[in-house]
Amino acid sequence: MIFRSCAGGIVFYGNKVLIMKNEKNEWVLPKGVIKDDKISTEVALDRVKIECDVDARILSTAGQTSYEFYSISRQKPVCNEIIWYVMESDSDKCNINKEEGFKDGGFYRIKDALDMVTYSQDKSIINLSFQKYKSFRKEQANI
Template sequence: MIIRDCAGGVVFNLNKVFLLKNEKNEWVLPKGKIRGEQLPPETAIQRVKYETGIDAKIVSPAGETAYEFFSRTRNQAVYNKIIWYIMEACDLEYRVNFDEGFKEGNFFEIDEALNLITYSQDKSLVSLSYKRYLEYKEYEKNLLYA
């Protein structure tokens, strides 16, 4: 079995989160393999930019997920461990990287996103991350007016 360490972003802008539709028609979050000496936060920021064209900053760690699948090209099982970060997009501009096999992507209202997301662990991740994101925005607002 191949074990891969990955990192990704749950990217928010106000009350919306960004989702990608992959080549299997699954709605997923941007993520990628951590390469070399790269740190997980660096990977998350770079993969979000590469897959979505979004400039985003990390707000907070979001947690970890893992999944296993069988790779036909490698003819063996692959186990992905993903470290997630809550991220905030600078604006609603994006550019889906179709060369990576993504079919579409967009910012979705949270309720709509939760209905679209394919995997239950990703739904939980987005739901919990949104609550933490709202807490961050409230904290940020309080600092501004303090």
């Protein structure tokens, strides 16, 4: 089995979260493999920018998830371990990168996004991250 370390972002703008539809018609979060001596925070921010053309900033860690799949091209099973970051954008504008294989996406109301997202792990990390995001915003308002 091939193990890959990845990083991604759960990006919020108010009560909306950024999700994308991939080439398999799955609604997912922006993420990518950590390589070339990059650190996880760089990869997470880069993938949000590359996949969605969104400038975001990291507010907190969100947690980790993992999943396995069989790679036809490698003829081996692959395990992706993803570290997630809670992020915020100053705008809900995005431009989904179709050259990266994405078909659709944008910022959706949390309730709608949770109904749309394909994988239960992603639903859970969005839910937990939104609670962290709301707490962070509340703390900032009290400063």
